[in-house]
Amino acid sequence: MNNNRDIYDLVEKLCTELGGRNHRGALRSVTNYLANTQNAIRGTSREDEQTIVAKITSILSQKSSRDVVLFTRLHNHLASNMELIPRTQILSFLLYLANSGREHKIAVHENSLQNSTKSQNSTNSIRRMIPKSIVTRPSSSMENTQASKLPSYRASSEQLSSRSSGQNAFEPVDQQDELVQDVLYALIGKQCKFLRKDVVSGGFKLEPAKRRSLNTQNAEMLLRLAELGYLHDQVVSFLDARSERHPLGLIGQGLVTAMRRELTQYYGMVARMQEQVNASRAKTKAPGERITLMRLMLWVSTPQYRLTWLTKIAEKCVDCKGGALMSAVFSFLCHGNPQVRGLARELLQEMCLPLRHMLLRWLFDGEIQDPHAEFFIETLHDVSNDRLWLDKYRVRENLLPTFISPNLANKILVIGKSINFLREVCQDKGAIGGREELRMCFEERIDNLFSAFADTRLHQQIDHFYLNTSKKVLQVIIGPHKLLDHLKAMR
Numbered sequence: 001m002n003n004n005r006d007i008y009d010l011v012e013k014l015c016t017e018l019g020g021r022n023h024r025g026a027l028r029s030v031t032n033y034l035a036n037t038q039n040a041i042r043g044t045s046r047e048d049e050q051t052i053v054a055k056i057t058s059i060l061s062q063k064s065s066r067d068v069v070l071f072t073r074l075h076n077h078l079a080s081n082m083e084l085i086p087r088t089q090i091l092s093f094l095l096y097l098a099n100s101g102r103e104h105k106i107a108v109h110e111n112s113l114q115n116s117t118k119s120q121n122s123t124n125s126i127r128r129m130i131p132k133s134i135v136t137r138p139s140s141s142m143e144n145t146q147a148s149k150l151p152s153y154r155a156s157s158e159q160l161s162s163r164s165s166g167q168n169a170f171e172p173v174d175q176q177d178e179l180v181q182d183v184l185y186a187l188i189g190k191q192c193k194f195l196r197k198d199v200v201s202g203g204f205k206l207e208p209a210k211r212r213s214l215n216t217q218n219a220e221m222l223l224r225l226a227e228l229g230y231l232h233d234q235v236v237s238f239l240d241a242r243s244e245r246h247p248l249g250l251i252g253q254g255l256v257t258a259m260r261r262e263l264t265q266y267y268g269m270v271a272r273m274q275e276q277v278n279a280s281r282a283k284t285k286a287p288g289e290r291i292t293l294m295r296l297m298l299w300v301s302t303p304q305y306r307l308t309w310l311t312k313i314a315e316k317c318v319d320c321k322g323g324a325l326m327s328a329v330f331s332f333l334c335h336g337n338p339q340v341r342g343l344a345r346e347l348l349q350e351m352c353l354p355l356r357h358m359l360l361r362w363l364f365d366g367e368i369q370d371p372h373a374e375f376f377i378e379t380l381h382d383v384s385n386d387r388l389w390l391d392k393y394r395v396r397e398n399l400l401p402t403f404i405s406p407n408l409a410n411k412i413l414v415i416g417k418s419i420n421f422l423r424e425v426c427q428d429k430g431a432i433g434g435r436e437e438l439r440m441c442f443e444e445r446i447d448n449l450f451s452a453f454a455d456t457r458l459h460q461q462i463d464h465f466y467l468n469t470s471k472k473v474l475q476v477i478i479g480p481h482k483l484l485d486h487l488k489a490m491r
Helices: 004-036 049-061 065-079 084-114 116-129 132-147 153-167 173-187 216-239 249-283 293-299 301-316 322-334 338-365 385-392 406-425 435-444 446-450 457-478 483-490
Strands: 195-197 204-206 377-379 393-395
Touching: 049 065, 049 084, 065 084, 173 195, 173 216, 173 249, 173 293, 195 216, 204 216, 216 249, 216 293, 216 301, 249 293, 249 301, 249 322, 249 338, 293 301, 301 322, 301 338, 322 338, 322 446, 338 406, 338 435, 338 446, 377 406, 385 393, 385 406, 393 406, 406 457, 435 446, 435 457, 446 457, 457 483
Parallel strands: none
Antiparallel strands: 195 204, 377 393
16 A cells, blocks of 8 residues: 555445445545645544643533533543553543544534435435444543543443443353353453463463353453462462472561562452452342443553563562562662552562661671571681781672662671670760660661662761761770870880
8 A cells, every 4th residue: 555546446446335325425525624634545543642631621611511511521541551652552542432422422413414404315325334332432422421420430440341341242151251250260361161271381372172162352351360360470479388489588588578469459359349249149140230341451451560660670670588578679679660560669678677677786786697698798617806907808799788888888797897896895885875866767667778868867877877886896996905105005
């Protein structure tokens, strides 16, 4: 299709097939639309989001100010939870539906004024020329626009599911109920009547014997919903203690605890969906009231997004432990989506609890309590106390979390070495100022530890405790141990 003549020939053939002898009027309308609509052939819109929003707001303002307020609130919610490109496409589709409905009403009104004596004949000819799905689309879209005035997301979901139920009006109710029940089994990783697991990939596929009884729409929705079951299996495999992918150590157990909490919420959602399905079956068999595959897709959209990112986080954490494991999860805090950042933050807060315990024991007592070799400071046990300050303790770079800078890690190392020096060499077990303030900072805001900026109250308290510890060492070696007198004697 390299020129306009080819396009015109294809449009003429299409109008001839649809309109028969009366295809000339339809051909004239289609050519006028293609000539006057920008990018009608390519099917893409070059308008930016703000222009589309302004046009929709202008259309709604002609009806009611409440519609404008509701649309603004829904658009703000959409902007905070969706990327730009899908959001622009959705708004373009809504604008197209609104314009289609207005043009349809204007055309019907003009034809009724100009052809009042021939209205019945012209209406019948138009109905014969244009398929029923195209004729009824503008009116149904306008009805859905009026119905979308309900503010709650739940109401909007029910409207969409009702539309999907209406589209499948000729589908057997029993089969739809079986498909819904199979999806609920697949969501928790169980094989069912229509879905089987692939032996190699572990994903779900359609049962060959049952595939012929499904139409294309139901088959596609089954596979899309079954993808959530595959993601569930991947997360469960990561959390299984017998699996090679299972994280080790106390910090790894913190990650496992956070992910199990996510799975618990996921299982609760599946249980509530099962209750809804059971209630709809017991209450009525009406197509508009029953639970459909389309309604399930709306319900699982958010859990599917979270499980997708849980799977990606789990894949990145394989073969990692300690600080390296925390660095792998911390990398997702730089993601542009706020939902992904929130999920990574929840995981890190649970993982930082064992690290907090290790840090407090090192900072306050100079002891390393690290049974699984996860702490970024290690003790060389074969070094005697004579070399305590220089060689006995060191930082393990491979286990240092990325959110702890080398400067901060060195300060933490010096604090612990200073306390060990005071207790082992100087035999001084006195308290150091600022200890309780530092403990309160760790207990109140653990997320300050993996903050993007090292200017939080926790970092300030560590610096303050570092100065107090260094002063304590100088006071002890200069005062009771008379360091200056020893230096003079050596001269």
